[in-house]
Amino acid sequence: MVYVATVFIDPFTSFTSLQHLYAPGSTLCQAMDVVVKYADEYVFDGLYDKVVVPPFLLNNSTSLGAISSWSQDNLYRQSLTIFIIVCLGGWIFYLSSAWASYQFVFDHEMMKHPKFLKNQVRQEIICAVSAIPGFSILTVPWFVGEINGYSMLYEGTPQNAYEWLYLVATVPFFLFITDMGIYWIHRLLHHPLIYKSLHKLHHKWIVPTPFASHAFHAVDGYLQSTPYHIYAYLIPMHKWLYVSMFVVVNFWTVLIHDGNFLSHSDVINTTAHHTVHHLYFNYNYGQYFTFWDKLGGSHRQPTAEQYDASLRNNKSVWAAQTKEADTIERDDENKARKYAH
Ligand SMILES: [Zn+2]
Ligand SMILES: [Zn+2]
Numbered sequence: 001m002v003y004v005a006t007v008f009i010d011p012f013t014s015f016t017s018l019q020h021l022y023a024p025g026s027t028l029c030q031a032m033d034v035v036v037k038y039a040d041e042y043v044f045d046g047l048y049d050k051v052v053v054p055p056f057l058l059n060n061s062t063s064l065g066a067i068s069s070w071s072q073d074n075l076y077r078q079s080l081t082i083f084i085i086v087c088l089g090g091w092i093f094y095l096s097s098a099w100a101s102y103q104f105v106f107d108h109e110m111m112k113h114p115k116f117l118k119n120q121v122r123q124e125i126i127c128a129v130s131a132i133p134g135f136s137i138l139t140v141p142w143f144v145g146e147i148n149g150y151s152m153l154y155e156g157t158p159q160n161a162y163e164w165l166y167l168v169a170t171v172p173f174f175l176f177i178t179d180m181g182i183y184w185i186h187r188l189l190h191h192p193l194i195y196k197s198l199h200k201l202h203h204k205w206i207v208p209t210p211f212a213s214h215a216f217h218a219v220d221g222y223l224q225s226t227p228y229h230i231y232a233y234l235i236p237m238h239k240w241l242y243v244s245m246f247v248v249v250n251f252w253t254v255l256i257h258d259g260n261f262l263s264h265s266d267v268i269n270t271t272a273h274h275t276v277h278h279l280y281f282n283y284n285y286g287q288y289f290t291f292w293d294k295l296g297g298s299h300r301q302p303t304a305e306q307y308d309a310s311l312r313n314n315k316s317v318w319a320a321q322t323k324e325a326d327t328i329e330r331d332d333e334n335k336a337r338k339y340a341h
Pocket of ligand 2 (some may be wrong): 212213
């Protein structure tokens with residue numbers, strides 16, 4: 001217990017001891033390195049051998065063991081490889097998970113809501129698919145740093161109860177800390193000075209479908225992802241746990257847009273909470289928990305209409321929601337106009 005507390009207080013010092021406590025052979029390592037290693041072996045070594053690379057891109061080639069003429073430790077090559085992996089992986093993950101959620105979980109009755117746009121699903125998909133390349137470019141430096149050993153991710157099997165405890169405790173701690181980061185960044189994105197240029201696009205979807213999950217401005221999506229990267233650079237976390245959490249948080253992003261309200265939790269930021277955010281804008285900025293919203297005075301508990309299917313798809317409820325959404329949007333636009341002058 002003392003050890004875990006030490007880790008939380010002083011991650012840099014404690015990480016050295018964490019490394020020391022692990023079995024010989026365990027080293028500081030990166031989450032992206034294994035992905036890049038296999039991608040190099042099966043795709044990119046062969047691919048880069050076939051393309052002509054301008055000489056200025058080759059100038060930092062130093063690797064002795066590289067198979068390709070474009071060395072594996074060349075920063076330009078690493079950046080390009082990571083961009084392709086993140087962009088392709090992002091498209092595949094987004095399209096498959098949002099499609100599955102839309103097909104099997106999403107309440108299609110919501111598409112009759114007066115605030116549901118014409119061709120909305122098509123618009124959401126076009127928006128997300130075109131945002132993912134820009135988002136991927138912005139993310140590249142973080143992953144290049146990771147594969148070159150600058151993050152605090154570690155590997156190896158925990159050797160004792162304390163190390164297991166630390167590993168398990170990492171999950172709620174990671175979610176709590178990144179939720180804090182996302183809460184404040186998201187809240188800042190709603191500031192009248194920057195809302196219109198960066199975040200308004202994601203609020204085009206007042207009644208979102210799972211395809212809205214990644215339908216945002218590339219810079220907006222990137223800014224809301226920075227807490228995960230900063231965490232990996234500051235606090236020791238097991239590499240595979242980090243990779244798993246990365247997948248989980250992306251699933252979560254899809255889930256909170258699926259319009260199916262199973263949980264009545266007051267602690268978790270559920271789909272119902274995020275639906276309130278899309279309807280009424282200035283509430284429920286959190287991603288996983290309601291804690292920061294309650295602390296920051298922006299929490300709004302979903303009402304019965306969000307949970308009860310008959311009320312949820314009731315026309316007079318929709319009319320009342322539309323009226324309130326329009327009033328809040330008008331007030332926000334007036335506020336933005338005041339800031340502009
Ligand atoms: Zn928002
Ligand atoms: Zn959303």
